[in-house]
Amino acid sequence: GENVEQHPSTLSVQEGDSAVIKCTYSDSASNYFPWYKQELGKRPQLIIDIRSNVGEKKDQRIAVTLNKTAKHFSLHITETQPEDSAVYFCAASIGSNYQLIWGAGTKLIIKP
């Protein structure tokens, strides 16, 4: 079955700098890749997603890139702010059911 690996587990960056979180997936049939932000004790919130027919997608300070050949996808956050501090999860899904297989999460810490 699908397996999603996520790195790093913890990322600490200075406010204003960029943060990059990387994920790899195992099943080349995966076709949808969302990123979720989870604040402590709260529900996961979708922040950006990308389909397998697209290589890059951007939404203000957030961007996601997908390399289907290498089975990598990455989240890029520019001009980080204190409110970006949270745990970020990548996920991958296959087929029309959109059952998500999640990465282990990255704790992003923004230092003032």
Next chain:
Amino acid sequence: EPEVTQTPSHQVTQMGQEVILRCVPISNHLYFYWYRQILGQKVEFLVSFYNNEISEKSEIFDDQFSVERPDGSNFTLKIRSTKLEDSAMYFCASRPGPEGEKLFFGSGTQLSVL
């Protein structure tokens, strides 16, 4: 914006007891899911439900688990005989239809098995 609602927010139970976690998906959504998250760990898929039947389930979703859509609005997860290792946050999620990938998550039920 419409939301997925879950009740209760916290549930404490004794090992071996049955629990029912309740969810009200967004009204025009067709696909429903349960996920769980053990404290500090990744979110894990349990089961998906469409057209009044299970469409996918994971290895975690064994015979002690069941799901039901008893009426047009509720979607429940039953754990028949709870174990200590069932302690986790359980999230319900829904999505609109075949072309809508975005999952809308509920706020979760924190289950503690003692």
